[in-house]
Amino acid sequence: MRFSAHWKLVLLTIGRAFLSTGRTVQGELKDRTVTPTGQQDSNQIRAFLLSFGYPVVEEDVARKVRAAQIASIARLTPFTVLANLINAIVIVPVFLGILPSVVVFGWLAAVVGLLTLTTSKWISASRSPIESASRRALDKAVSHATIFSALWAVVPIAAFSTGDANAIWIASCVTTGMICGGGFALATVPQAAIRWVAIIFIASAVSLSIDPSASTWPLLFLLSSYGVVIVCSVASAGWLFASHFLAEAELEHRGELIALLLNEFEEKASDWIWEADSQGTLRNISERFVHASGRTQDELETLRMVDLAYSLDETEARDVVGELEEALELQKTFRDRVIGVDVKGEERWWSLSARPVYDDHGSFAGYRGVASDITETRRANALVSHLAEHDSLTGIGNRSWFLKQAEQLLEEQAKTGRTTLTLFLIDLDNFKVVNDTSGHPAGDELLQQVASRFSAISEGRTVLARFGGDEFAALGQFVSDQAASAFAEELVNVTRKPFRIGRRDFAIGATVGFTRLRDDADTVDDLMRKADIALYKAKESGRGRALAFEADMEREVRERREMEADLREAFEYGKLATEFQPIVDARTGKVVSSEVLVRWYHPTRGEIGPDTFIPIAEHAGLILPLGNWVLKRACAAAAQCPELNSIAVNLSPVQFMDPNLVEQVTAVLAETGFPPERLVLEITESVFLKDFGTASTKLAKLRELGIRIALDDFGTGYSSLSYLRQYKFDKIKIDKSFVDEIGERSDGLAIISAVIALAHNLGLEVTAEGVERKFQVDALRTLGCDTMQGYYFGKPNANPMKITDVATEDWDQPVSEETSPVAGLLKPAG
Structure with missing residues (x-):
């Protein structure tokens, strides 16, 4: 944790550790638990406060952290008891010579009694490991340390008050050792450690003030610096200890969440986990896999994923099987490999992703991955593609699709050197009359019948599209001008026959303008422009006819456009x-x-x-x-x-x-x-x-x-x-x-x-x-x-x-x- 960013919070928490227990996050502590430095700093502050006993996490997590703090102290109990006995054995003979025996033995009895109580609790706890601890248990540990430190605080005061040099020397050594040893032994519970250090430090400071001399101030300075170092070390150690357990709790929580998500994932209708051994044979078959495949678990355990991919006898499905086999043979990770599977006679499509699995010896052990049923998605995409390329009313191609087809056919003509491509533009005559007199539904039905007639004569000869409204287009290859003209006349003649809509017959007719590919440099736009010019001239000359593009028409149109520009000017x-x-x-x-x-x-x-x-x-x-x-x-x-x-x-x-x-x-x-x-x-x-x-x-x-x-x-x-x-x-x-x-x-x-x-x-x-x-x-x-x-x-x-x-x-x-x-x-x- 960056102390420079949160030094006020650190000092306030340490100060309160000596005065009160961290039962609630109050006032400024609560305000400082959320910082602008990001989620990482927020987690570090929570860990620091948690080490001092503040309720900043869920209670179950806090109980585990408290248990770990107390258990860490308990592990050092035999050593702390032994150290306390040795110090007491050293202190008692010295103090019997300068203090009344009643006082010395009374102090010794209190120390031994407290050590006996500590040992008995340690023995009891060792029989059943501590896994959860309440706030009260932590408070008891803090109180225990407070009482113990108060007993040892008597030693320096008694030594300095008698003025005996030998006693002062012994007391100074013992006090220094107790400050350092007790502080680090209790470091996992910072509040207990700080109280221990603070009480003995205060007693030492009081002792030095009893007999002030020239050397008192340097000793007091050294004592203070040691105390500050120990307190900071204790706070840091407590924070690291709590951070460790918070991280473990977070990992455990994430593990539970991942397990939950995996369970939910397994229950989905379109996704499941699959596994295969080193030979490619399926294993660990889930119920979802069984349901999706339409086979029994026993059947699946004898099959490979490649075998399932071969089950669908469909050209596209067979084409992708080779890709799956290659990926499995290379033993590499693959994603979104699509295969077709026959499921009880129904065509289904799966998307496979997997990575290779290796055993403890580094040998290839098979594959583990995810499969998704994407059949409905493919159908939806196919429908979208169809709608994007076909006219929704008549079912024939639309303008966008037609132009793409024209580009492809034009490229083929360029490769072969042929000039047989012919473009026809068709406008219906008197279509507006049908809409105006019988309504748009009648007009829609008329367009459907027109498209049906055009499709009948275009099948195998041209591609057909509706550009919108009453405009149609056809594109095909015709070996001569006469053949192209004959087809254009068919388009006109087929619309002359009455159309039956409801109880009425409608006679509409059509006008056609067409052009053949004459110049290798012509583009689709050029063909469209020329056919449109021919259509315009056909309309101008009376409609109900087919007219081929001629060079003079383009000149007339150019002159007309020039005249239009001049008129506008x-x-x-x-x-x-x-x-x-x-x-x-x-x-x-x-x-x-x-x-x-x-x-x-x-x-x-x-x-x-x-x-x-x-x-x-x-x-x-x-x-x-x-x-x-x-x-x-x-x-x-x-x-x-x-x-x-x-x-x-x-x-x-x-x-x-x-x-x-x-x-x-x-x-x-x-x-x-x-x-x-x-x-x-x-x-x-x-x-x-x-x-x-x-x-x-x-x-x-x-x-x-x-x-x-x-x-x-x-x-x-x-x-x-x-x-x-x-x-x-x-x-x-x-x-x-x-x-x-x-x-x-x-x-x-x-x-x-x-x-x-x-x-x-x-x-x-x-x-x-x-x-x-x-x-x-x-x-x-x-x-x-x-x-x-x-x-x-x-x-x-x-x-x-x-x-x-x-x-x-x-x-x-x-x-x-x-x-x-x-x-x-x-x-x-x-």
Whole structure:
């Protein structure tokens, strides 16, 4: 123990040893039993206090330590008795000459009586060794030492008080011997030893003070130094003695704990201890081993662990048997060797760890180790691995597994020099319709049926995976482009057959993009990119088909991405512009409205039309901020031009699907101060194909604000008439393709006439787009068209104030039936 760190505790304990017994850990002693220097110091302090009798450990441990302390003193009893008798024999003749005989013989009787009592107790204790001692027994030992030391303390006082030189010399020798001998004899009980030394020391000091002289102080100094040394030695010896027994108690406790853990270990269902002799034959078979192996103890005692490993006829199990045999032959420690065992017809897997055992002569005596049944763990790991590599819904591979397979196949192609690897990417068509109309459970079942059909045609030809959603992929080796194309067509055709889900049949279809390995330097990412480009082109050209990758596709995609980057830059740096095209009243010839057009003047490509860059903006995610910017610019400019009754702004389908559309339009109107009654929003029929569920609600909210809604490109879709019945519009716009046919095809003119009549019957305003010639104007006016727009009335201008003046000469003159382009159409039949 480090006395420098605990000197106060040491001094306090030693001081109290003379004054009181250590029955309780009080005050500062209790506070000091836990120190910040760590567990080791704490154990040392406990041992020191325990040697002085303080109750700092469990009572059973303390009783054993006390018994050992008393037994250690008892072993020296014959020698201490003999030493005391010799000292008494030497002292008595000397003192009879200087002291009354009654006093001398009375002292001798007390010493002999105490020695007799000590001897009798020693004889009694020697018959039955002391194994446990109470606190009271230790107190008796301390009291015994106190009384004995008091008797011997009389000797120096008596000698010095008489002044007899011979008596003083004899008493000094005896006292010195008794201090040293008694202190070390009682060292295992520090409290008794310290009291012994202290009492005789005090008596000696008193004796020296009886006859002070020049030599008294040096003697007193020497006596004090010897006393301090003996006390420190006694305290150290007592601490070492107690530490030894505490360590033994700790080891015993740990041994019991280890035994308990081993017993508990043996009772576990998946772990057991196994042993084998030098020949490898199993021995000391536990019940747990018997239960785990499914065999009797007699059977196991005739087998080796290797024999059990051979019992499972399974490829992986047989492969690891050789490793176990090699480890056993080398007679070295091994860990976590996995073997397969047949247990009553069931496949079980064990993990073995063991170390070699040697006899007293150093010869190999076999193995001792631990076995664990890891069957359930292996099954769980196998399930986790399966789930990590397979799609949980369809059971086929997932994206991660597919890419690993692709890497392996690509490496094989590189080694063989072949270029037959082909990657197919498959997207289902109209899958969203199934989810929206029948719910996700129906969609999940549809995906399972699709995966089943794909698996049937892919078996033995390709590896198949689901990437997520309605995206699938296949990878295989095809000897020619025709073979790869034929397989792609099979993928498309197999999805054309209806899928039965519940009581309904669903027809969905699929689009496939594929690419063959053309370049040895191509990676999996390259194949994925090329197949994705082919898939995109197949979707763009109408879906429901398979398309192989071609080099020109990549060039188009690259150009498209470059244009996308340029468009993003143009928008961010304000390089886009808005222009206003006049819309003229067919009756008066005055400009009453204007359609806002977006213009992009590319620095190298020149002017790029909206038909080109608007789809790019939609694909790049720019259409929402771009559309909001156009609306804001249009409203702000039109607010400064009261001559225009209204301003028309186109909404893309992506804008219309935005759930915040109404709020954004409202915010723009509030910011620009533009009246909602002067705003016309133009939408196309494709809006209703993409946002069927909320279209009517959005239209109603916009019209409640006072905004008018126009159906643009009327007649170019498939269900225009049904839309007119289902949704509320304020106007329709006849597409330019019909206006161009005026004067060229009579059926086109008939369609325009029918549309105008239909619209008027429904209370809708009609606007004709793309008017470029005088005869088109006359025809449309004759048919009753309400408003017109086109280059005939002037080109679009960035300033709406400059489009209000339109040449209206001869506008008020009616068009004669003879000269009108629609004269034939206006004449009644018959």
